[in-house]
Amino acid sequence: MNCQCGDIVTPGLLALFEARQRLIDAATPLNGVETVSLEQAPGRVLAEAVVAPLDMPGVDNSAMDGYALRLADYPSARQGEGLPIVQRVPAGAGVMLLSQGGCARIFTGAPVPVGADVVVPQERVTLDHHGHIHIEGTLAMGANIRRQGEETREGDLLLAVGEYLTPASIALLASHGISDVTVKRRLRVALLSTGDELIAPGARRSPGQVFDSNRAMLKALLAQAQCEVIDLGVIADSPAPLHQAFDDAQHAADVLMCTGGVSVGEEDHVRPVIEQRGGLHFHGVAMKPGKPFAFGYLGADPLAATPLIALPGNPVASLVGWQLLALPFVHAMQGRKVAALQCYPIKAGFAQRGPRGRCELLRVVVDGSSGEPVATLAGGQGSHMLTAASQADGYLMINPDTEVTEGSTYHYYPINQFAA
Numbered sequence: 249m250n251c252q253c254g255d256i257v258t259p260g261l262l263a264l265f266e267a268r269q270r271l272i273d274a275a276t277p278l279n280g281v282e283t284v285s286l287e288q289a290p291g292r293v294l295a296e297a298v299v300a301p302l303d304m305p306g307v308d309n310s311a312m313d314g315y316a317l318r319l320a321d322y323p324s325a326r327q328g329e330g331l332p333i334v335q336r337v338p339a340g341a342g343v344m345l346l347s348q349g350g351c352a353r354i355f356t357g358a359p360v361p362v363g364a365d366v367v368v369p370q371e372r373v374t375l376d377h378h379g380h381i382h383i384e385g386t387l388a389m390g391a392n393i394r395r396q397g398e399e400t401r402e403g404d405l406l407l408a409v410g411e412y413l414t415p416a417s418i419a420l421l422a423s424h425g426i427s428d429v430t431v432k433r434r435l436r437v438a439l440l441s442t443g444d445e446l447i448a449p450g451a452r453r454s455p456g457q458v459f460d461s462n463r464a465m466l467k468a469l470l471a472q473a474q475c476e477v478i479d480l481g482v483i484a485d486s487p488a489p490l491h492q493a494f495d496d497a498q499h500a501a502d503v504l505m506c507t508g509g510v511s512v513g514e515e516d517h518v519r520p521v522i523e524q525r526g527g528l529h530f531h532g533v534a535m536k537p538g539k540p541f542a543f544g545y546l547g548a549d550p551l552a553a554t555p556l557i558a559l560p561g562n563p564v565a566s567l568v569g570w571q572l573l574a575l576p577f578v579h580a581m582q583g584r585k586v587a588a589l590q591c592y593p594i595k596a597g598f599a600q601r602g603p604r605g606r607c608e609l610l611r612v613v614v615d616g617s618s619g620e621p622v623a624t625l626a627g628g629q630g631s632h633m634l635t636a637a638s639q640a641d642g643y644l645m646i647n648p649d650t651e652v653t654e655g656s657t658y659h660y661y662p663i664n665q666f667a668a
C-alpha cells in the first residue's frame with residue numbers, strides 16, 4: 249500500500265513525505281566499526297557481510313523421535329516379522345553405519361546412520377514381544393530426514409551489510425557457531441531541551457513550570473535506536489547558552505538533537521542560532537502535530553558539518569517528529585536499510601473536522617472485537633497531551649483539508665513499527 253499523504257499543503261511548509269525523503273538522502277552513513285559479542289549485538293547494524301562458515305545442518309539428522317531404516321526393509325516392517333532394533337542413536341552421537349536387516353532407534357536431531365534413508369515417527373510404530381518394529385501406513389524416501397546443508401551451504405551469504413540484528417538473526421549466527429560480529433559503531437547524539445520553564449522530573453513544580461518530559465522521552469527513543477546519548481541537559485531560552493551548547497555538540501557528536509524553541513515567537517532562539525552557526529535545509533513540515541520541525545547543520549560546509557534536528561517543544565509533536573522524520577535519518581546514518589513505512593486501511597469509528605493544510609496523525613486505538621477493526625480516538629488530540637499518545641496503537645493519517653467521517657477508511661500506521 250502506498251503510505252503517503254496529500255502533498256497540497258500550506259505554502260512555506262514542506263510535504264511530510266518529501267521532508268522524510270530529504271532527511272534520508274542527506275544522511276552520511278557512519279564509517280567506524282567495532283567487533284562485539286552476540287550478547288552485545290541485538291539492535292546493532294552489520295558492518296560486514298557474514299557468510300556461513302559451515303553447512304547447516306552439519307549432517308543428515310532426524311526430524312522425529314522414531315526409527316531409522318532402509319526403505320528396502322519396509323515390506324518386512326509392514327507385513328512380515330518386523331525389523332529388529334539393532335542400534336540406538338541419541339542426539340549428540342557420532343555418525344554410525346546402519347547394520348544390515350535392522351533399524352535404529354533414533355531421536356530428534358540425532359545423526360541418521362549411513363545406509364538409512366527414511367525415519368518413521370514412533371507414533372506409527374508398534375513393538376512386538378521380540379522387540380521388532382511394525383509400521384502403519386506408507387513411507388516416502390527421505391521422509392523425516394533433515395539433509396546436510398539443506399538450509400545453508402558453507403560460503404552462502406547469511407546476513408548482508410546494513411542488516412539490523414534481531415534476536416532471530418542473532419540465533420542464525422549462533423547456530424552457525426559464530427560468536428562475534430563486526431557492526432557499525434554507535435551513533436553519538438547530543439541531546440538538549442530548551443526552555444526557561446523546564447524543570448527535572450522529581451523536582452517540586454511551581455506555577456508556570458513544566459517537567460522536561462521530552463528529554464526523558466528522547467533519551468529512551470535514542471537508546472531504543474542504539475544511539476549513544478550525550479546529554480547536554482536543559483538550556484535556557486537565550487542565544488548565548490544555545491551557542492555554547494551547539495558549539496559543544498558540534499565537536500562531540502555525530503548529530504545534535506534539540507527540542508523546543510523552534511517555532512516563531514521571540515523566545516524561540518533555535519532557528520536564528522542554527523542560521524548563525526551553519527544553516528537550515530528546511531524548517532516547517534506540513535504535519536500535525538510536528539509542524540515546526542527543523543533540519544539543519546552546524547559548520548560552514550554543509551557536507552562536512554554536524555547535522556542538527558530541532559524537534560518542536562510540544563511533547564506529542566516531538567514524538568511524532570522523531571518517529572516519522574528523525575528515526576529514518578538516524579537509521580540511514582547508522583548505515584541501516586531504511587524500512588518503508590507500514591500502513592493499511594482501517595475504518596474510523598468517529599467523525600471530526602479535518603486538518604487545514606497539513607497531514608494530521610490522530611492518535612487512535614484499534615478495536616477488532618466485532619470482526620472488522622475500527623479506529624477510535626485514544627484521547628485528547630492536543631499536541632501537549634501525552635495521555636493519548638501513551639495509549640495509542642497507531643496513527644490515523646488524515647489528508648490536508650479532508651474531513652473524518654465515521655465508517656470511512658483512512659491509512660493507519662501501527663506505532664510498533666517505530667520501536668526497532
Ligand SMILES: Nc1nc2c(c(=O)[nH]1)N[C@H]1C(S)=C(S)[C@@H](COP(=O)(O)OP(=O)(O)OC[C@H]3O[C@@H](n4cnc5c(N)ncnc54)[C@H](O)[C@@H]3O)O[C@H]1N2
Nearest residue numbers: 441458460461462463508509510511516539560561562565
Ligand atoms: N504563532 C505561532 N505559535 C505557534 C506556532 C505557530 O506556527 N505560530 N506553532 C505551534 C506549534 S504547531 C508548536 S508544535 C509549538 C512548538 O513550539 P516550540 O518548538 O517553539 O516549543 P516551545 O515554544 O519551546 O514549547 C511549546 C510547548 O511545549 C512545552 N515544552 C517545551 N519543551 C518541553 C520539554 N522538554 N518537555 C515538556 N514540554 C516541553 C512548552 O512548555 C510549551 O508548552 O509552537 C506553537 N506555537
Ligand code: MOO
Nearest residue numbers: 537538539565631
Ligand atoms: O505541530 Mo504543533 O505540533 O501542532 O502542536
